[in-house]
Amino acid sequence: MEARNFGHTRLGHLLYVDEKDDDLLADIFEGRIRLTAEMEERLYSRYWGKLMGVARRYIPLRETAREVVNDSFVKAFGKLATFDGAGDDKRAVLEAWLVRITVNTAIDRLRAQRTLPDTVTIDGLENHPAVEMDGTLDVEDILQLLQGLPDLHRIVFNLYELEGYTHEEIAQLMGIPASSSRVYLAKAKQGLRALYIKYVGGRHDG
């Protein structure tokens, strides 16, 4: 592809996702390189799997999770030129940014849906302080367990345990008190344990 200089914008570069792409990402963040369709596709193929994994933690339906990921990429591509990607490891910075966009998009989608999926009532379940996990459990099983939680519990669990948010940050993001976030987290863990015992027991029984 032909590379030309026009003003301060360099054009026509492909994005190579390897150890050398930090400079290129820095150029993109600072608006020196315009994002071409080829670059977008490379970024998309590079990060789609990661973001899909994130989205599926929040969204029970796979198809909806895919829409969330695509919406997140639309947002990201639109704002990539204005993103302040400060930091040495540009790839990590970009990934964290994309994950954050996906999380926010997923939460917005859950809020917009309003019709919450059926969940198992966990209040009446027995409390288990600690449960050992069966090594044969695969990711789909774990996702199924997670989807058995009420939305709010699942979101708080994901934000705290997997995204690394603090309770104060979760409170700010979700518009709830930090103490409620702690309660929801505790209930989510309790619910997971209860669901696991019920799920594994049912599977073994069946």
Place this chain on the structure above:
Amino acid sequence: MLEGGTMDKRPKKELIDGVRDSLRNFEERYDRSEWEHFQQRRKKTRRKPVPLFVKLAGIAASLFLMVYASVRILPLLNPVEDHRKHVPTEVPQQREGPKEKEQGQPDSLAADSLVQPVGRYEQSEVSPLSVNGVNDDAVNRTKAKETVGRHMATQRHQKQRAARIQRIELKARLQTAGLSTVRDQNPGRLRQQSSPQRRIDLPEMDGLTANWPVISGIRLGANITPAFTNKGFSLGGGVSAQLPLSNRLSLEVGASYMKVKVGQDMEADPADTVSLQRVGMRNAVGMVALPVALSYAISESFSVSAGLFPFRVVHGRHTDILLRYRWVNDGAASAESTGGRLIEERTRMQRVDSVYLGNTYIGFIQLSGQYHPPILKRRNPVLAPYVAIPLGRLRSDEYRWLHGGVSVRWYLR
């Protein structure tokens, strides 16, 4: 990444830790069809851009409304119109004077109705030594009318008022039309205007009236503009509005679409008879511009203008001119000749180009002369030879953006 979404065998751990570890690095396998899904999704969610012709139509409609409003609405605020309205109402009243008198209506009522206009008129003629000014003079005039006779006074005022209205009309025409036109039509009257009496009337045209000719003088026009660059000819066009700022100075704003062809040529290597060589590049750039220019009238038929031509590129097409040298054996060659000749094959390869597309530029400085030819005067045609000098990024671009031509314009008014 977990291939196939299956966790590896690992020692038993607490459930929550296991969930966290499993999901933290979980990625789904990417399939190329996802990119197509994404593009479809983006296409669906992307807001449709407003078509160019809709934008241009909007600008044209705005200009038209501006001109229409200035012509139709603002004259209602014009005091000149008020004077005209008063004339027919007052004159019949005075003609009916004797009849009213016969019916027993008091003279003072008729006299009072005349005080206001007479006073305003006399205000300009009264001597500076007069202390009481308008009202005293009006009272004196009323007394005089009572003694000399109502009919004589009425006739005199009618003549004075008619002359005054004529002067006002002439002055309005002088400010809206060219001075020379009126001079040709009213040579004697124009000389009257230079008399001291004309100077007395001037203050009455202050206020809103003073601004009116400027607004009413807006001329709406259309233009066709060819553009010659060093790489070809292209055409553009648009609409514009000309706002007079003074007798000689005017501001012209408009909206136009123009296409400019730029490019460069390269030397080919005749020794290379194998590869396809690029010997030229052309960029045809379509732009929507909002030109602004200041014009100065040197004479009645010639003016000069300087303006800015900012634009946004809405269309771009790149053409590569490719050349291949080929050595062809000449079948008719004699035995002594080397038996061949070099021929060149040129091809053109076009593609949509995004180098300039979507960018906004300061554009060009446009220097122009404007000639009003003495033909089709009712259409106000103007021939405007111009040269456009690139500014900013275009100035340092690898292509030469300098261009020129002769723009043809028509004005509706």
